[in-house]
Structures are given as structure tokens and as C-alpha cells.
Amino acid sequence: MTEASTSAASGRRASRGRIDKRQAILEAAFTVFAREGYANACVKVIAAEAGVAKPTVYNHLSDKANLFRHAIEAASDTAMAQNLAVVGRLATPGDDLRAALEDVGDRLLLCYSSDESWALRRLIYAESARFPDLLDVVRGGGPTNRVTEALADRLARLALDGRLRLSDPAQAAEQYIALLTGPMEERSRFGTEQVPADEQRRLVRAAVHTFLQAFGTGAADSAGSANAQGIVKGS
Amino acid sequence: MTEASTSAASGRRASRGRIDKRQAILEAAFTVFAREGYANACVKVIAAEAGVAKPTVYNHLSDKANLFRHAIEAASDTAMAQNLAVVGRLATPGDDLRAALEDVGDRLLLCYSSDESWALRRLIYAESARFPDLLDVVRGGGPTNRVTEALADRLARLALDGRLRLSDPAQAAEQYIALLTGPMEERSRFGTEQVPADEQRRLVRAAVHTFLQAFGTGAADSAGSANAQGIVKGS
Amino acid sequence: MTEASTSAASGRRASRGRIDKRQAILEAAFTVFAREGYANACVKVIAAEAGVAKPTVYNHLSDKANLFRHAIEAASDTAMAQNLAVVGRLATPGDDLRAALEDVGDRLLLCYSSDESWALRRLIYAESARFPDLLDVVRGGGPTNRVTEALADRLARLALDGRLRLSDPAQAAEQYIALLTGPMEERSRFGTEQVPADEQRRLVRAAVHTFLQAFGTGAADSAGSANAQGIVKGS
Amino acid sequence: MTEASTSAASGRRASRGRIDKRQAILEAAFTVFAREGYANACVKVIAAEAGVAKPTVYNHLSDKANLFRHAIEAASDTAMAQNLAVVGRLATPGDDLRAALEDVGDRLLLCYSSDESWALRRLIYAESARFPDLLDVVRGGGPTNRVTEALADRLARLALDGRLRLSDPAQAAEQYIALLTGPMEERSRFGTEQVPADEQRRLVRAAVHTFLQAFGTGAADSAGSANAQGIVKGS
DNA sequence: GATGAATGAGGGTTCATTCAT
DNA sequence: TATGAATGAACCCTCATTCAT
Known part of the structure; x- marks a missing residue:
């Protein structure tokens, strides 16, 4: 040879x-x-x-710092792709908008609850002050979070289609995400403990309920989830 | 002497x-x-x-670890007291519920946006895995966050008074907090940058708007803030 | 008052x-x-x-050093007194010299084997280089060990009485002590482990046997202990 | 190159x-x-x-502890080898057994009196309680000291050859060592001071004298050393 | 390009000792 | 006199980083 x-x-x-x-x-x-x-x-x-x-x-x-940045970036890219894929499902929401939003919510929360996802957020949270550029990485490079943006796009489309009533899609998207993930932080003890699946589902339903109360048209609701707050109509 | x-x-x-x-x-x-x-x-x-x-x-x-715990606890106590004081204002909401909720929102966000508050959250987020008992500290010792709890109490009272429509005050409180603080995280780059006061106010109004869409009775809104989504009626 | x-x-x-x-x-x-x-x-x-x-x-x-010195001195004084008391018994040896020597040997080894005694020796051994004056303390203040000296006195008396055959009592005393304690060091793992009582007795008998072979007159032996080496006469 | x-x-x-x-x-x-x-x-x-x-x-x-153990082990190995070499000389004792035993005694004491040897013993003595495994190291790995064992072997051989009279070679070996080294401890102030060469020689002769009184056959003594106790026959 | 070995710098922790009471 | 509190000095150990191979 x-x-x-x-x-x-x-x-x-x-x-x-x-x-x-x-x-x-x-x-x-x-x-x-x-x-x-x-x-x-x-x-x-x-x-x-x-x-x-x-x-x-x-x-x-x-460098250790460089290593950190790239490791975060790689993990972030993976998470981002998963999230975007989930949000993409809203492109074909079907007849039942509530069901679609809940489906997306379930899936987003699934991504959000993974160990990697929590670890990623913990690291970014922890080091954001010492690694300011990390934020751009996690947002997907743009000035605003790409996931929120993509979600805003979908919501805007739905608004144009008359299935939602909103004027600021970005804000609505932010609130959707906030309603979904906000209650998770302490319930999961910052990712330290698993939140039971049924509790997650209840959270999602409640979030979507509130979201649709604010932004829905009252038209396309599925009857079953109409009442995440547990208000029994007629009582 | x-x-x-x-x-x-x-x-x-x-x-x-x-x-x-x-x-x-x-x-x-x-x-x-x-x-x-x-x-x-x-x-x-x-x-x-x-x-x-x-x-x-x-x-x-x-110990360094002990030092950390106690430092966190002290800072947490301070923050907790401030938050509880703010939430306490909902005991006397006045006629204009929306205004009261916005006032509380403004003030909560003020607490939430302080450097100490961000630092506290960053530290807890970062170290929750290695200091599991930190969570109890930040929650005020109880199984659920004392601030959310206090807020839930107020909301329950308002519901009893017929000024809100909700069956699960804890959940509503969680969502109120989530709508308020969720959008702050990235906007402030995790506390790294200051969010302009007017943007904060807009955020608060939007959060309260959504909250009242979901849980309000439609009765006692002040006209001025009726439209946080920016839809100008009649235009 | x-x-x-x-x-x-x-x-x-x-x-x-x-x-x-x-x-x-x-x-x-x-x-x-x-x-x-x-x-x-x-x-x-x-x-x-x-x-x-x-x-x-x-x-x-x-001082820490001073504290050490005084602590050692106090412990040493105690040990010294015990040893001297034991050696003093040789003043009235009775008819059976071998028995007397064995009795003293047993008792000396008892002192020697106590935890305090081992600790004392360990400390002196360990620190003799850094506390040169410690040696004078343990020797009882004189240029030669007071215990050996006292023993030498007794042996000299016995030689004068014709019950021992020796010209250098100090040397004989040293050898008596050496035969007695030398084999104990490793057997007890430097005081770390207890040497069984019967093994100690055997040691003492062997030491006295050798001692009397070298310095005895052959007269006053008790028959029972005549054979610490285990040589069965006539076989 | x-x-x-x-x-x-x-x-x-x-x-x-x-x-x-x-x-x-x-x-x-x-x-x-x-x-x-x-x-x-x-x-x-x-x-x-x-x-x-x-x-x-x-x-x-x-580790510091590991470093210590290995340092001790290395020093111990060196010392052990020297001692074993010396004891090995008893394999060919020549005609004059007393001379051979004195020769070995001199050489053993030479090893024993070296600074390294004293330092080794001091360290082992000092730390035996906190490093119990050190004892196995210094003994050469076996349950009993390899030097004593080797010496016992030689003595057994001499007994078989009829040149010594003993039934327990291990015990005799122990006593030989004890007689040799015991008197050295205080004389050298635990290795702190040098014992004059002639004093060492006298010690060795006395030790061998006692040893041979106890275990010799009375046959092969060289006349010159017959009287380590200093008893001048006929005077 | 990959690695075993080496190192400067620094961190947590402890200790003998001293004030001030 | 006895003590709670404070401190300067060390010490063990680890780590990010770099050579030389």
C-alpha cells in the first residue's frame, strides 16, 4: 500500500x-x-x-467558552427544529381549531418538558449574563424568537381566515406560549420533577381555553373542551 | 456616662x-x-x-453552599414581601377592576424587572438541579408559590363578589402571572436589558385584556384600556 | 452576702x-x-x-507546642510512676527469682500495652525530631531512662546478693526491657491491635528465660517456667 | 544522528x-x-x-495519603533489601559463629541507624494508627516481618547443624533483633543523635553474648568476645 | 490530528492565634 | 479570668490550558 x-x-x-x-x-x-x-x-x-x-x-x-457556545447552539438547533415542526402543524388546523391548538399545545409542552429542553433553558438562564450572545443562538439568530414568530405567522393566517380575532399576532403568540409554559416552571420544579401527563393536558386545555376566550370567534369550538375552567354552563 | x-x-x-x-x-x-x-x-x-x-x-x-442558600433565602424573602404587598392591593380594587389589575400588573412587573429579582430567578433556575431545596425557599416554604396563592385568594374574592367569572382561582392566578411575566423573559434578554417602561405597560395592558376576556364579566371595564390588542373600534 | x-x-x-x-x-x-x-x-x-x-x-x-509538651509530660509522669512502682516490686523478689522477674515482666507489659502508653510512645517517636526536649521528659528528666535505672538498681542488688551474675546492671536492665518490649511492637501492630494475654505471657516467659540464661546463676529457678523455649528435657 | x-x-x-x-x-x-x-x-x-x-x-x-504510602513503601523496600542482604550473610557463618552473629549485628545496626531508617520508623510509628496498612508495607507484605523470618530461617538452619540450641527460631530471631535494636532507641534519642561507633559495637557484642548464652552450644565461641558483660575471668 | 504529561493560577476550607468584652 | 468573634496564613486539591511527541 x-x-x-x-x-x-x-x-x-x-x-x-x-x-x-x-x-x-x-x-x-x-x-x-x-x-x-x-x-x-x-x-x-x-x-x-x-x-x-x-x-x-x-x-x-x-476554548471552554467556545465549546459551551457550540454545544448550546447544537442543542438549541435541535430543540428549535422540533418546536418549529410542531408549530408547523397549525398550517392545517382542520375544522376544530380548539383541538388543533390543544394538539399543538400538547406537543409543544412535550418538547418543553424534555430533559434536554430544561437543561438548555437552565443553562441559558444561568449564563445569559456572562454569555450575552447565547440569546441570539436560542432565538434562532433573529431579533425575536423564531418559534414565536412562526406561531405568530400561523395565528395571523388564522386571523385572516376569520378563525381568530386578533390584531397583533406576535403578541397573541407570546401569550399563547406564556399561558402554556408559564405554569409549568414551578409545577415541574424547574424541570427537576416530572409533571403528570394528565396535569399537563389540563394545563394545555386551560391555556387554550383562555387563549380562545381572548382571541377566538366563538365559532369553531369543540364542545368537549369548551370549559377548561370547569364552569358548568347553566349552573 | x-x-x-x-x-x-x-x-x-x-x-x-x-x-x-x-x-x-x-x-x-x-x-x-x-x-x-x-x-x-x-x-x-x-x-x-x-x-x-x-x-x-x-x-x-x-459553607459556600450554606452561604448560597441563606443569601438566596434572604433575597427571596425580600422579593416575596414586595410581591405580596403588591398583590395585597387587590383587596381594595375600587370600581374599575381593569385599572386595579393593571395597577397590580405594573407594580408586579416593576418588582419582577428589578436586577435583584432577575438575579434571583437566574440563580434559582441555574442551581435548582443542584440545590433542590431552593425551590421551597423561593416559594415561601409552602407547596405552592405564596404569591400565586395570595393572588388566587384575591381573585376568588372577586369571583365571589361577582366581578370575575372563574371556578379555579389558582389556575387563573397562574395564568395572570404567566401572561404578565412570560413575555418579559426574552424581551429583557433574561433580565440583561431594560425593557422600556411603555413597552412594559403595553404588555401589562395586553395581559390584563386577555385575562379579562377570559375571566371578566364585561361589566366594570374602563373604556380606555378596553383594547389592548390595539383594535380601534370603529376604525 | x-x-x-x-x-x-x-x-x-x-x-x-x-x-x-x-x-x-x-x-x-x-x-x-x-x-x-x-x-x-x-x-x-x-x-x-x-x-x-x-x-x-x-x-x-x-502555645500549641507548650500544650503538647505539658500534656506529654503529664501523661509521661503517670506512666513513669506506674512503671517505677512495678520495678519496685523487685526489691522483695522472694525465693523464686524467675517468678519475680516474670511477675514484673507481666506487669510492665501491662503498662506498656495500655492505650495511653502506646499513644505516648507514638507521639514521642513521631515528634522527637521536632521536640527534642521531649526525650528528657519521657526519661524522667535524667540523662538515662529512670525506669531502666531503677531496674538496674534492683538487678545490681540481686547481683550483690549472688542471685544474678552480671557486671553491667544498666546493660542488663536494658536487655531485660528490650527482650520484653521489643517483640511487642509488631505483634501489636504498634499498639493498634491487642495482643492476646496468653501470647503476652509466653513472651514474658521467653524473655525471662533468655535473661536468666544470660544472667542467672542456675540456682533459684522455678521448675515450671524452666523451659520457655519449649525444649522438652530428655527428648 | x-x-x-x-x-x-x-x-x-x-x-x-x-x-x-x-x-x-x-x-x-x-x-x-x-x-x-x-x-x-x-x-x-x-x-x-x-x-x-x-x-x-x-x-x-x-493524593497526599497515597503519596505518603508510596513514599514509605519505596523507602521500606530499600531498607528491607539491605536488611535481607545482611541477614543473608548468616548462610555462610564460617567457623566462628559468634563472629558471624556480631558481624551481622554490626551491619544490621548500621542499617538501623541510618537517617532514612530512623525516619522510616518514626513515620510508621507516628502514622500507624491513621495508616493501618502501612504495617503490611513495612513488614514486606507478609503477616510477620520478612527480616525476622529470614533471620529465623538462618537460625533454624544453624540449630539443625547443631550450632545453636533452640526450638522456636522465630522467637529467637525476635529476641536477637530486640537485643540488638532495643537499647538503641533511647541512646540515639530516637535517631536524633548519632551513637558512637564503639558504643554500637559494645551493644552488639553484649546482645550477641546474651543471645549465645541463651541459645549457644558453648562450642564455637571465639575467645575474644566471650565476655561482653565485661566480666574478666579470674579477676 | 491526537495524545500523555506538565503547569500556573486559584478556590474552598481549616487553624493557630489574638482582640475586645 | 473566660470567652465570642475575627483574622492572616496555609494547605490540599482542581482546572483550563499548553507542550512535546
């Missing part, structure tokens, strides 16, 4: 492995940062978790 | 000094933890900020 | 308590030093063990 | 360097521990003495 072929092969393998290795490092980094927090996490442990030597981490990602 | 009075005075000064010193340490600790995060903060700096020697910190608060 | 009588009473009580307190401190010090070693022991713990405040320790004994 | 030889050389130098460094650390550690005692010794000083940075010490030996 010639030296050239060797180096080519190993080069390809290497560059293939290079990407894999970088990926492994980033994943390990997120795992460890999530578990230990930024300052407490140590590069040695990350390297071990990734199955590489410590200097390799530095070769790929120069 | 007699010797007795002297020693009494200096005795008082001494014991005052002890308490003052502990207070100073806790305040310095919160300041530093807020600025640096738990793991990054170093006791030496805290001691310097408090104007005492490092061992004094350990004499008073045994 | 007059002020004078009060102060007199408390004065007497105080000076009484003063001595008690000093005693308590020294005992506590020895206990702690024995348990932790000199460098590891901390004055705070000693004070606690003595039931006094830390500065009181310093009032009484100025 | 070719590149290959260079890298080979430097490679060897490197790995040699690693071992050398570990060796240097262990030696420095023993030196410092010997001088300061375990608790008083500080790793920083050890590192300096070894010519490495502090973390290097931790890289090689994880």
Missing part, C-alpha cells in the same frame, strides 16, 4: 471521524454542562464522556 | 455588629453570586465585598 | 477551678493528640473536649 | 523522564515527610524538592 493511498484513506477516515468526533464532543459537552452547569463542568470530564483526549477538545473547539 | 451604660452600649453595639456583619455577608454574597453565578463566585470576593475576612464568612455560614 | 465574701468564695472556687481546668485541658490535650497526632490535632477540639473556650487554653498554656 | 535515533533517544528519554519524575517525587516526598512528619509536610514543598509543579505530584500520585 502506498503512502498516498494510506494517507488518503486515513484522511477520509480521519475527516469522517473528524466530524463524528466533533459531534461526539459537542454532545458530551452538552450532557456534562447540563448536568454540572457551565462553571462546574470540567473539560476533562467532557473529553472522557466524548471518548477523546483533552487536547482534542481544544483542537476542535479552542 | 457611667461605666455600666458604656458597657451596655458597647454590648449592644457588639451584638448589633454581629448581626450587621451577618447581614453584610449575606448581602455581599447575593451580590457576588448574582454577578458571577454560584460556581464562579468565590468566597474571598464575597468576604471582601462584605468587608470581613474569609474565615468570618465561614464562622457565620459554615 | 457581702461583695467581699462573694469574691472570696468565687476566688477560692476560681483558683480551685483553675487547677481543675488546667488538668482538664491537659487531659483533653493528651486524648486529642493521641488520637490525631500533634500536627493534626486542633486546639479547638481540645478546648471542646476540655469543656472550655479556646482562649482559655491559650491563657493556661500559651 | 538520524531522526529515528533522535526520536528513539528522546522517546526513551521521555519515558525515562516519566519514571525518573515519579522516582524524584517519591524521594522528595520521603525526604520531606521524614523532615516534617506527615501532617506537617506540604505537597508544595515536596513538589519543589522534586523539581516539578504541584499538579504533577497529583498526576502521579493522586
Whole structure:
């Protein structure tokens, strides 16, 4: 075997492995940062978790701070994609708008409740003061959160279609998200404990109920969820 | 001045000094933890900020972890008291319920937007996994947040008075808080930047608007704020 | 009650308590030093063990080093007195010299094997380099060990009486002690473990046997212990 | 010089360097521990003495306690080897058994009196309570001291050859060692001061004299040393 | 490119000792 | 005299980072 072929092969393998290795490092980094927090996490442990030597981490990602940023970015991208996919479902809401909003709410909360998602938020919350650029990462690069934006788009469309009554889709989207996720923080003890599925569903129904009270047209409600506040009509 | 009075005075000064010193340490600790995060903060700096020697910190608060807990608790108590005072204003809502809710909203957001408040939330968020008991501290010791609870009490009273329409006051309170604070997180970049006062007010009005759409009776609205969504009737 | 009588009473009580307190401190010090070693022991713990405040320790004994010296001295004096008492028994050896030597050997080993005795030796051994004056303390103040000296006196008397055959009583005394205690060190793992009583007795008999082989006259042996080496005569 | 030889050389130098460094650390550690005692010794000083940075010490030996154990072990191994070599000389005792025993005694005492040897014993004595496993190290790993054992072997052989009269070689060995080393402890002030060579020799002769009185056959003594007690026959 | 080894800097914690009461 | 409180000095250990291979 010639030296050239060797180096080519190993080069390809290497560059293939290079990407894999970088990926492994980033994943390990997120795992460890999530578990230990930024300052407490140590590069040695990350390297071990990734199955590489410590200097390799530095070769790929120069810095602990850089490593952190990229790990957060990767995790954030994954979460963002999931969220956007969920919001995308509102493009075809079907006849029952309430059901659609509840379906999206359920799914969003599922994403929101995952360990990774909580870890991500914890890290960003914790380090936002020391890593100001992290916010742009989590928002998807824009000045406003891309998920809220996408949701606002959908809501605007629904308003145009006469199925919602609202003038500021961005604000409505924000409130939808707030109603959905706000009550989750303490109930899950900031992601430390699991919120029972039925409690989550009740939360979603209540959120959508309030949302539709504020922004609905009163037309397309499904009867079953009409009363998340538990008010028995006629009583 | 007699010797007795002297020693009494200096005795008082001494014991005052002890308490003052502990207070100073806790305040310095919160300041530093807020600025640096738990793991990054170093006791030496805290001691310097408090104007005492490092061992004094350990004499008073045994541990870095303990120091953290107590600093958080102190800050949390302060914040809690402020919040409860604000919520207490709903005991005498006046004729204009919307105005009262907006007033409370404004004031809550004022508390919520303070640097200390953000720092507190950031720290709790960040360390909740490593300090599980922190949550009980911030909730005021009970199983549910005392602020939400107090608010729920007020809302229940208003419902009894026929000025709100709701069956689950705790849930309504949660949603009120969520509508109020949820949109603040990203707008303030997690407390990193100041949200302009008028934007805050708009947020409050929008939150109260949605809240009243969901839980109001339609009776006692003030005309001026009727339209937080910005829909100008008749235009 | 007059002020004078009060102060007199408390004065007497105080000076009484003063001595008690000093005693308590020294005992506590020895206990702690024995348990932790000199460098590891901390004055705070000693004070606690003595039931006094830390500065009181310093009032009484100025220094950690001084405290150590005095604690060692006190313990050493106790041990020395016990040893001397035991050696004194050789003044009236009775008819059976072997029995007398074995009796003294047993008793010396009992002293030697006590926890305090081991602790004392460990401390002196450990710190002899850093506290050179400790040696004089343990020897009882003289240039040679007072116990060995006293023993030498007894042996000399026995030699004069024709019951031993030796010209250098000090050397014989040293060898007696060496034969007695030397084998104990490793068997007891330096005082860490208890040596069974029967093993100790065997040791003593063997030591006395060897001693009498070297220095005995062959006259006054008791038949029973004649054979510590286990040689069955006639076989 | 070719590149290959260079890298080979430097490679060897490197790995040699690693071992050398570990060796240097262990030696420095023993030196410092010997001088300061375990608790008083500080790793920083050890590192300096070894010519490495502090973390290097931790890289090689994880712990202060571990460092101590290994340093003791290394020193102990050295001492053990020397002792065993000396005892080995008894395999070929020559005609004059007394001379052989005195020769071995002299040499054993030489080992025993070295600074390292004293330091070793002091450290083991001092720390045996806090490092119980140290005893196994110093004994050479077995349940009984390997030196005593080896000596017992030799004595047993001599007994078989009819040159000694003893039934318990282990006990005889113990006593030989005790007679030899026991009187050294205080004379050297626990290794703090040098015992004059002639005094050592006298000690050895006395020890061997007593030993042979107890276990000798009376046959092969050299006339010159017959009288370590200084009894001039006929006077 | 990947790694074992080394290091400067720094952090939490403890301790002997001293004031002020 | 006895003590609660305070402190300067160290010490063990860890970590991010860099060489040399």
C-alpha cells in the first residue's frame, strides 16, 4: 500500500471521524454542562464522556467558552427544529381549531418538558449574563424568537381566515406560549420533577381555553373542551 | 456616662455588629453570586465585598453552599414581601377592576424587572438541579408559590363578589402571572436589558385584556384600556 | 452576702477551678493528640473536649507546642510512676527469682500495652525530631531512662546478693526491657491491635528465660517456667 | 544522528523522564515527610524538592495519603533489601559463629541507624494508627516481618547443624533483633543523635553474648568476645 | 490530528492565634 | 479570668490550558 493511498484513506477516515468526533464532543459537552452547569463542568470530564483526549477538545473547539457556545447552539438547533415542526402543524388546523391548538399545545409542552429542553433553558438562564450572545443562538439568530414568530405567522393566517380575532399576532403568540409554559416552571420544579401527563393536558386545555376566550370567534369550538375552567354552563 | 451604660452600649453595639456583619455577608454574597453565578463566585470576593475576612464568612455560614442558600433565602424573602404587598392591593380594587389589575400588573412587573429579582430567578433556575431545596425557599416554604396563592385568594374574592367569572382561582392566578411575566423573559434578554417602561405597560395592558376576556364579566371595564390588542373600534 | 465574701468564695472556687481546668485541658490535650497526632490535632477540639473556650487554653498554656509538651509530660509522669512502682516490686523478689522477674515482666507489659502508653510512645517517636526536649521528659528528666535505672538498681542488688551474675546492671536492665518490649511492637501492630494475654505471657516467659540464661546463676529457678523455649528435657 | 535515533533517544528519554519524575517525587516526598512528619509536610514543598509543579505530584500520585504510602513503601523496600542482604550473610557463618552473629549485628545496626531508617520508623510509628496498612508495607507484605523470618530461617538452619540450641527460631530471631535494636532507641534519642561507633559495637557484642548464652552450644565461641558483660575471668 | 504529561493560577476550607468584652 | 468573634496564613486539591511527541 502506498503512502498516498494510506494517507488518503486515513484522511477520509480521519475527516469522517473528524466530524463524528466533533459531534461526539459537542454532545458530551452538552450532557456534562447540563448536568454540572457551565462553571462546574470540567473539560476533562467532557473529553472522557466524548471518548477523546483533552487536547482534542481544544483542537476542535479552542476554548471552554467556545465549546459551551457550540454545544448550546447544537442543542438549541435541535430543540428549535422540533418546536418549529410542531408549530408547523397549525398550517392545517382542520375544522376544530380548539383541538388543533390543544394538539399543538400538547406537543409543544412535550418538547418543553424534555430533559434536554430544561437543561438548555437552565443553562441559558444561568449564563445569559456572562454569555450575552447565547440569546441570539436560542432565538434562532433573529431579533425575536423564531418559534414565536412562526406561531405568530400561523395565528395571523388564522386571523385572516376569520378563525381568530386578533390584531397583533406576535403578541397573541407570546401569550399563547406564556399561558402554556408559564405554569409549568414551578409545577415541574424547574424541570427537576416530572409533571403528570394528565396535569399537563389540563394545563394545555386551560391555556387554550383562555387563549380562545381572548382571541377566538366563538365559532369553531369543540364542545368537549369548551370549559377548561370547569364552569358548568347553566349552573 | 457611667461605666455600666458604656458597657451596655458597647454590648449592644457588639451584638448589633454581629448581626450587621451577618447581614453584610449575606448581602455581599447575593451580590457576588448574582454577578458571577454560584460556581464562579468565590468566597474571598464575597468576604471582601462584605468587608470581613474569609474565615468570618465561614464562622457565620459554615459553607459556600450554606452561604448560597441563606443569601438566596434572604433575597427571596425580600422579593416575596414586595410581591405580596403588591398583590395585597387587590383587596381594595375600587370600581374599575381593569385599572386595579393593571395597577397590580405594573407594580408586579416593576418588582419582577428589578436586577435583584432577575438575579434571583437566574440563580434559582441555574442551581435548582443542584440545590433542590431552593425551590421551597423561593416559594415561601409552602407547596405552592405564596404569591400565586395570595393572588388566587384575591381573585376568588372577586369571583365571589361577582366581578370575575372563574371556578379555579389558582389556575387563573397562574395564568395572570404567566401572561404578565412570560413575555418579559426574552424581551429583557433574561433580565440583561431594560425593557422600556411603555413597552412594559403595553404588555401589562395586553395581559390584563386577555385575562379579562377570559375571566371578566364585561361589566366594570374602563373604556380606555378596553383594547389592548390595539383594535380601534370603529376604525 | 457581702461583695467581699462573694469574691472570696468565687476566688477560692476560681483558683480551685483553675487547677481543675488546667488538668482538664491537659487531659483533653493528651486524648486529642493521641488520637490525631500533634500536627493534626486542633486546639479547638481540645478546648471542646476540655469543656472550655479556646482562649482559655491559650491563657493556661500559651502555645500549641507548650500544650503538647505539658500534656506529654503529664501523661509521661503517670506512666513513669506506674512503671517505677512495678520495678519496685523487685526489691522483695522472694525465693523464686524467675517468678519475680516474670511477675514484673507481666506487669510492665501491662503498662506498656495500655492505650495511653502506646499513644505516648507514638507521639514521642513521631515528634522527637521536632521536640527534642521531649526525650528528657519521657526519661524522667535524667540523662538515662529512670525506669531502666531503677531496674538496674534492683538487678545490681540481686547481683550483690549472688542471685544474678552480671557486671553491667544498666546493660542488663536494658536487655531485660528490650527482650520484653521489643517483640511487642509488631505483634501489636504498634499498639493498634491487642495482643492476646496468653501470647503476652509466653513472651514474658521467653524473655525471662533468655535473661536468666544470660544472667542467672542456675540456682533459684522455678521448675515450671524452666523451659520457655519449649525444649522438652530428655527428648 | 538520524531522526529515528533522535526520536528513539528522546522517546526513551521521555519515558525515562516519566519514571525518573515519579522516582524524584517519591524521594522528595520521603525526604520531606521524614523532615516534617506527615501532617506537617506540604505537597508544595515536596513538589519543589522534586523539581516539578504541584499538579504533577497529583498526576502521579493522586493524593497526599497515597503519596505518603508510596513514599514509605519505596523507602521500606530499600531498607528491607539491605536488611535481607545482611541477614543473608548468616548462610555462610564460617567457623566462628559468634563472629558471624556480631558481624551481622554490626551491619544490621548500621542499617538501623541510618537517617532514612530512623525516619522510616518514626513515620510508621507516628502514622500507624491513621495508616493501618502501612504495617503490611513495612513488614514486606507478609503477616510477620520478612527480616525476622529470614533471620529465623538462618537460625533454624544453624540449630539443625547443631550450632545453636533452640526450638522456636522465630522467637529467637525476635529476641536477637530486640537485643540488638532495643537499647538503641533511647541512646540515639530516637535517631536524633548519632551513637558512637564503639558504643554500637559494645551493644552488639553484649546482645550477641546474651543471645549465645541463651541459645549457644558453648562450642564455637571465639575467645575474644566471650565476655561482653565485661566480666574478666579470674579477676 | 491526537495524545500523555506538565503547569500556573486559584478556590474552598481549616487553624493557630489574638482582640475586645 | 473566660470567652465570642475575627483574622492572616496555609494547605490540599482542581482546572483550563499548553507542550512535546
